[in-house]
Amino acid sequence: LRFRVRQGGEASDWRPLVTLARLPHVDAVTCGAGEGCSVRGHDLFLIEAIGSTSSLDQATKVAHGYTGSTLTTAVPKDGVLYVQLRDAPDHILRLPIG
Numbered sequence: 001l002r003f004r005v006r007q008g009g010e011a012s013d014w015r016p017l018v019t020l021a022r023l024p025h026v027d028a029v030t031c032g033a034g035e036g037c038s039v040r041g042h043d044l045f046l047i048e049a050i051g052s053t054s055s056l057d058q059a060t061k062v063a064h065g066y067t068g069s070t071l072t073t074a075v076p077k078d079g080v081l082y083v084q085l086r087d088a089p090d091h092i093l094r095l096p097i098g
Helices: none
Strands: 025-032 036-042 047-051 070-073 080-085 092-096
Touching: 047 070
Parallel strands: none
Antiparallel strands: 025 036, 036 070, 047 080, 080 092
16 A cells, blocks of 8 residues: 655655555475475465465466465475565565464
């Protein structure tokens, strides 16, 4: 969302107020040694990518129109999965596991 101030007949430049983003619902995350992590939930199509590093190197990309209820990604070393949302690609979310 953006806003601007109007005073008299003049309007200021548009300024950012807040980023709105739809969130997927994650029911469970299970990780196995050497098997990767399985993320189960719904509305997973809202995820652009999910990975084991904050830079999302070698992240699992989620196809547009994805209708499944499970995603698989690498096991993170620090106990956190990183999620990039389609609606807010510049903000990386942390999903603690374990």
